[in-house]
Structure formats: C-alpha cells, structure tokens
Amino acid sequence: MGFVVFSCSHSGGALKAIDYAAPATVAEAVQLFADRGDRARALAGGTDIIVQVRENRRDLDLLVDLKNIAEVNELAFDPSKGLRLGAAVPCYKICENDAIRRAYPGLVDAASLIGGVQIQSRASVGGNLCNASPAADSIPALIAHEAVAVIAGPKGSREVPVEQFCTGPGRSALQRGEFLLRLQLPAPKPHTGSAYLRFIPRNEMDIAVVGVGAAVTLDGSTCRAARIALGAVGPTPILANDAGNALVGRSLGEADLDKAAQLARASARPISDMRGDAEYRRHLVGVLVKRSLQIAIQRAKGG
Ligand SMILES: Cc1cc2nc3c(=O)[nH]c(=O)nc-3n(C[C@H](O)[C@H](O)[C@H](O)COP(=O)(O)OP(=O)(O)OC[C@H]3O[C@@H](n4cnc5c(N)ncnc54)[C@H](O)[C@@H]3O)c2cc1C
Secondary structure (H helix, E strand, O other): OOEEEEEEEEEOOEEEEEEEEOOOOHHHHHHHHHHHHHHEEEEOOOOOHHHHHHOOOOOOOEEEEOOOOHHHHOEEEEOOOEEEEEOOOEHHHHHOOHHHHHHOHHHHHHHOOOOOHHHHOOOEHHHHHHHOOOOOOHHHHHHHOOOEEEEEEOOEEEEEEHHHOEEEOOEEOOOOOOEEEEEEEOOOOOOEEEEEEEEOOOOOOOOOOEEEEEEEEEEOOEEEEEEEEEEOOOOOOEEOHHHHHOOOOOOOOHHHHHHHHHHHHHHOOOOOEOOEOHHHHHHHHHHHHHHHHHHHHHHHOOO
C-alpha cells in the first residue's frame, strides 16, 4: 500500500496536499479509516468527493481509494440469491447488464439517470449512497428493492437496511473505521416489477426535485407486496410504509393507486427552496408515486 501526495484542495488560493492511499485489502482500508477518523474519506468514482474537496466543502488529510480491493468491484447476480453489488462498481456496468436490467429495472432506471454517460462511467451506486444526499437518485430505488448495506469495520462486517443508512443530509450510519463493502439486493420474487422516476425542471443533468422508487409483487391480479420510497422530500430518503402496505391484497385499480399516492404525500416532509416549494413537492410525490406504480405493475406483468 503506497502513499502519494495528491494536491487537489484549494485553500485561500493555495493548493493543500492531501495523502492518497490505495489499499489492496479490506483490513488495510479499515486500519486507515480507524487511524485517521473523519480526516479520511473513501474515494470510489470521485464524482462527488473530488468536487467537494476542490471546492473546499470538505477538509481532508487522506483519500482512501477503494478500487484495488477485490470485494468492492464485485458484481454478481444469482437468480436464487440476488445481487451482490460492490460499493465501487460504476453505474454503466449495472446499466449494460441484461440480467440486472430484467431483475432490478428500478435500480437501472436510477443508475441510468445519474449524470450522463461520462459520469456513469465513474460514479458508483455505493458512492451515491455514502454521499447521503437527500436527492440521490439511487437510494429510493435501492430501498424499493429492499437493499441492505454490508459494512466492513474494525469489528468485522455488519448489515444495515438502506432505509436506515442515511441519518441526515451528508451523514450516514458509518462509524469510525467503517466503509461500505457492498450492497446486497434480494432475488426478486416471481411477478415483481419496479421503477424509479424523478422530476427535474429540465431534461437532463439536474438534481431531483422529487424522486420515487416503487416495487410491486403480484399474485394473479392481486398485490402481494409493495414498497414505495421517496427522495428529495426530507432530510433523508423515506420508506413510505403506509403507502406500500395499503396496496397489499388490493387489485391495484385506479382508486388503490390514488390511495397510495395520498398516503405517500402524507409521509413526505419537504422543504421549500429555490428548486420548488413544499406544497409543489408534495403534489409531485402523488403524481410520481402513481406513475411509478403503473410502470412497476406493467413490468410485474411482464410488460
Ligand atoms: C456532472 C454531475 C452530474 C451528477 N448527476 C447526478 C444525478 O443526476 N443524480 C445523482 O444522484 N447524483 C448525481 N451526481 C452526483 C454523483 O455522480 C453521485 O453521487 C455518484 O453516484 C457518487 O459516486 P462516486 O463513486 O463518484 O462516489 P465518490 O465521489 O467517490 O464518493 C462519494 C462520497 O461517498 C463516500 N464513499 C464512496 N464510497 C464509499 C464507500 N465504499 N464507503 C464509505 N464511503 C464511501 C466518499 O468518501 C464521498 O464522501 C452528479 C455529479 C456530477 C459531477
């Protein structure tokens, strides 16, 4: 494991030297994060962290490049066990994988919206989650897919459901010495469909004003299970349990979708800012919940 000086932070016009480490094992990375605490941050694709350091929005001493660690590059789908998505796997690898497109269309919807092609060639879903932006596109999709974060740390590994991973804007459940190893998504049950939709004021390259991830499992024409997750309408992404549960046992007609949309609006805790006021965002939640459910249902039926 080598250290080189990586000069990328501007401080009052002067460059500040930052150490760079590229450990090859989980144990080495854990040791670095334990030794340096919050003076160290992980580097995956760098599409968030490099920008933040250059703009002095993060003051660091060390960037720990995780990409030499085999486990964080793993991308393995088994129809009976589900998906192991290494924390540093770039989005394009998810989007171009046919088996993942079929099994987790909601995740692929989200990954294919993150930035553009250039960003997707670097940006990871793991980094999108660990950056913990309330508006991150992948997080509502991960929650809809019941993803679990597998975290490596000084005491071994532990698991946290993604809906509990973010603890505030830019803050996560990661403790000193810990980093995200991979995301684990359960195998989708037969007749499951999912979707992610976001609203942005222009056609591309913008931050979600609202994002919605939805997944439904059908038993004939009846809903057996449903999960709905909301982005950009609270300090952290929200699992709208009431909305999802209200669909179970229902035939998913217009009135059922309207009910879910209304319950999801009630779960949202939006703020007003330059991107939209709280009432507008709450309205958009209802619209996007209904539309994402319609797509998820269509996909569950094989469409
Ligand atoms: C032009 C542009 C457009 C963008 N558009 C979108 C968009 O449409 N939607 C969207 O959601 N985002 C967007 N982003 C933000 C960004 O691309 C995503 O958040 C990206 O997924 C982050 O992944 P990364 O691998 O680049 O993470 P990095 O920048 O390497 O890391 C992000 C953060 O997570 C931490 N981290 C990374 N990996 C780990 C780990 N394994 N364990 C612990 N901590 C870790 C880092 O320390 C850092 O704090 C955009 C960014 C740019 C520059």
